[in-house]
Amino acid sequence: MMLPMCVMPRCIRISGKPGILKNLSRVFQKNMTNNTPEVMMWPALQAAQRQRGQTGKNPNVGAALWRHGRLVDVVATGDGGRPHAESQLNILPGDVLAVTLEPCAHEGETPACARLVADARPSKVYVGCLDPDPRTSGHGLEIMKEAGISVQAGICEHKARHVMAGFLTRMIHQRPHVRLKLAMTRDGRSALADGRSQWITGFEARQHGHLLRAEADAIMVGAATFIQDQPTLTCRLGLSGRDPEIFVLSGREEISSLPKNVQILGTSGGQQDLSQILRQLAQEGIGNLLVESGGRLAASLLQAELVDELYCYQSDLLLGANARSALGALKDQELLLPKGMIVKERRQLGQDQLTRYVVER
Incomplete structure (x- = not known):
């Protein structure tokens, strides 16, 4: 679903980043009486995705602010988590607010957003999904309802949960939302027998992979992959400040030296407790984790049911049985996808094909 061009704002305003999305259509100048809650939510979802x-x-x-049927402002949480989206809006009585997550009800470094909205008295508030934080869950809605505001939750909830999956997974499951990225040939190989792999996929697929990096808080790779490939793991899309943290999962291999921006996870020389490692990352505030690994770590994560999304980039190359497999052995595997996993999307990226799998829980 795309936001109709007649209601798209000139830009999404993110604190410290004016004009993030430029050259969009003019805001429709006439009053629009047929705006649905879903249409009103869509620019807020775009802003959340951008951050x-x-x-x-x-x-x-x-968050998207509507006045007399016209979209007047679109904002998102600032870099590092401040300022909150709702606090950036100049809400007037009678406005309609669409926000992807229930406004917070607790006060900390900043006032509670639910209280700010309640004091501003918009006529309606549309909410994508409830905040699982027990300090807010349901309380934010009650604060706004008690102020006489019409509040409706669950608007575009599935999409809202997708764009904010990092925060929601960390709060609900105490681990990051894990995206596993695999690049392979048509016969399921990731490299020649000697480890050479540049390039398995083409330019468009690699650019899409950089987009995943731009949306990640951190990237995790296995020690063998790090030693063999010496990957830079940066986002090469020309987006300032989009390089995620890098973690290397310790293994049997000895890592002689590490760049300053790379950290080691786990204990050396033994089997890793992946669930514990992911909990550790969540405690450090990592919500969106991209895993770019070899076949062994990829299989271990799938086997442990710790993968939320699998991005499989497949080229037309054929390397044969002596080449390295993109995915290690899965124990007790049947002729089925891993538990709960479905194919969500297939698309062409230049000469390559992307298949995106998601786990529905």
Whole structure:
């Protein structure tokens, strides 16, 4: 679903980043009486998507403000989690607010957003999904309802949960939302027998992979992959400040030296407790984790049911049985996808094909 061009704002305003999305259509000048809650929510979802991986421990909330049927402002949580989206809006009585996550009800470094909205007296507030934080869950809605505001939750909830998956997974499951990225040939190989792999996929697929990096708080790779490939793991899309943290999962291999921006996870020389490692990352505020690994770590994560999304980039190359497999052995595997996993999307990226799998829980 795309936002109709007649209601798209000139830009999404993110604190410290004026004009993030430029050259969009003019805001429709006439009153629009047929705007549905879903249409009103859509620019807020776009803003939240734009800030995925940029807001630290706080959720990447998007908010859209409508006045007399016209979209007047679109904002998102600022880098590092401040300021909150709702606090950036000049809400007037009678306005309609669409926000991807229930406004917070607790006060900390900043006032509670639910109280700010209640004091501003918009006529309606549309909410994408409830905040799982027990300090807010349901309380934010009650504060606004008690102020006489019409509040409706669950608007575009599935999409809202997708764009804020890092925060929601960390709060609900105490681990990051894990995206696993695999690049392979048509026969399922990731490299020649000697480890050479540049390039398995083409330019368009690699650019899409950089977009995943831009949306990640951190990237995790296995020690063998790090030693063999010496990957830079940066986002090469020309987006300032989009390089995620890098973690290397310790293994049997000895890592002689590490760049300053790379950290080691786990204990050396033994089997890793992946669930514990992910909990550790969540405690450090990592919500969106991209895993770019070899076949062994990829299989271990799938086997442990710790993968939320799998991005499989497949080229037309054929390397044969002597080449390295993109995915290690899965124990007790049947002729089925891993538990709960479905194919969500297939698309062409230049000469390559992307298949995106998601786990529905």
